[in-house]
Amino acid sequence: MKLGKIKKYVNEGNRISVDYENGKANVYLVTDEIVRFEIPCWMENYASVAIEGSKEKPCNYKVYDIDNVICIENQNMKVKISDDFFTEILDAEGKKILSDYRGERIIQRTLSDKSKKELAAEGHDVSNLEAHNYKVQIIKEIGEGDCFYGLGDKTGYLNKRDYAFENWNSDIPQIHNENMPAIYKSIPFMIGKTCDAVYGLFFDNTFHSYMDFGKENSNYFYYGADDGNLNYYFLYGKKMTDIIREYTYLTGRTGLPQLWTLGYHQCRWGYESADDIRAVAKGMRDNRIPCESVQYDIDYMDGYRVFTWDDEKYGKPGDLISELEKDGFKAVVIIDPATKKEDGYFMYDEGVSKGYFATNPDGSIYVNKVWPGDATFPDFGREEVRRWWADSHKILTDMGVKAIWNDMNEPASFEGPLPEDTVFEINGRITDHREFHNVYGHFEGIATYEGMKKLTGKRPLVITRACYSGSQKYCAVWTGDNQSIWAHLRMLIPQLCNLGMSGFSLAGTDIGGFGADTNKELLCRWIEAAVFSPFFRNHSAKGSKAQEPWKFDEQVMDIYRKHVELRYTFLPYIYDLFYQGLETGLPVMRPLVLHYEDDVNTYNLNDEFLVGENVLVSPVVEQGATKKLVYLPRGTWYDYFTGQAYEGMQYIVKDAPLDVCPIFIREGSIIPTYEVVQYVGEKTYDRLILVTTPGDASYDHFQDNGEDYQFEEGKYNLYRFTKTEDEKLVTELIHEGYKKYEKIDIRRL
Incomplete structure (x- = not known):
């Protein structure tokens, strides 16, 4: 993307437009900490999917030209813009934070033509042995010791240095290893850490994109995309926590979840009847393992038709849900986007009559095979389609369903991927699958969230497998179809930590592993590792070894119960962290x-x-x-x-x-805890137990009804607990709008 020499620049408001010999570029001062860089090589005035509404704030800055280098300076940093839109960013003291790489892309490995031919003859992919320049591309310098974090739930380790990834939502059934290029989500946000600075980069482009953190060449990292604009945000901060605050200011923050959704969930693809669901629920209560839901995977539907119920296997719609609700179980059901192509099926008939499905270029409805057989794909990029999908959830909420789990929304399909020219819309603008693929699950999540919020009046739990940056405003996530192997247990920690730093605080993995067979030791260690994961669910696949703890021995039962009870003990602390995250964007x-x-x-x-x-x-x-x-x-x-x-x-x-x-x-901690219950709502939480350690401490604790939006109207309590060296605890109620605890006790470590 060689733009040539600078001809002139124009400063209007928060934007500096730069004319080059071969095109133009824009720099936007979004806030005093956020700068957006854009080359509109594909589209002028692109409207972000991830960022909703204007985020611009009044900024104090100055722009000047020194030797044909445009300098943009504010209280935090100086941005230098040169020919070919080369950029360099320095802090207020003039120390370099980040700079474009001025050399060419060169793969740091040498291989003769003979060796390449031999590798190709044996079936190896040799395409990655040559540097591929993308239509959209930016290359940045790497310093020795630089670290990279974020990117959502990419596989592998916490620090992404020396690895390469792709952003292309992918349902891959093979075991996810540490160098898997792409899985279910596309979150092109990273935190860079140098020896003396931190920064964030958000590459807001929904086309298939590529991010290499020194694997190709230890002198640079790069971002490339198949199409779209060069459109990225630089986030300044003195600490990594500042970067997360700025990124979630841009793309949104995880909402306050309902308290029960933070409890334990049990699921299996293979609960094939009402009796199966009842047996699991009974096992949870008989064995005194706290549990909020026994979730319904695809088997509950009539022939995998979305928004239907299999009366023959699960009984009259609503009866099973009502029966189990009396014992504290909330119904969470799966919904796939693929809609069965069948005349007479109400969702298909409505979608056809109103033109709600994605089409081929000739205008015919696009069809592929998924669970129901031949299936169509709602065009969720259209507001009217999202409203239709949202309203369709009334069928489920009328049965008593409390939460929705969106699966297969990469979108997954059984007869090859959707063609690139499949036609979609994004809020009135015609586009194709190349641009829309990575945000298909994002828009479905919006529809589901809006529907459940409207229909229940409660804070929705929408669990999604596929999504894009910004989906955290609407959805919880899990890391998809992991396996019952130790490598995937180890990956739980870096995956969930990087998801959290990427804005997705309400995240989890399938405890015990989804595919393959778990064993006694692995299941025990998994429940221990996951006990503080924000979304807390055991889930396994049809045909694999059952993972309900009573299917093992008494030792497993005792260990499992101990750690699920530990989760319920720490519920108020976890809930507080979500409340704090509304302001800070920081994860649990x-x-x-x-x-x-x-x-x-x-x-x-x-x-x-x-x-x-x-x-x-x-x-x-x-x-x-x-x-x-x-x-x-x-x-x-x-x-x-x-x-x-x-x-x-x-x-x-x-x-x-x-x-x-x-x-x-x-040291110096105050941790709020509750007494163990079998489910949230079994009894009123009228006693708070504060776990304390020696040393001065101060802690703010949030209390409300744990369900709806009344806290936004002031119906909550905010306690401030303060402890000094003499171990005396002072309690202040700095906001009162809810029923207070009857008793507050202390447990000193």
């Missing part, structure tokens, strides 16, 4: 580097995490291990179970037999 589950970014020991720490700032969890994720090497950052940390104190900035070895997950509480 966090890598240690997020709060200890000056500690090199945290940069590549893949097997432990923080819950908020005050709780450190270091689960065992290696087969056969009964001890755990734990890194404790600065400060003093207290073993949650024994109260033993450990000084930080060191590694310790903790005994970790099969029933123990090492958990530590930071």
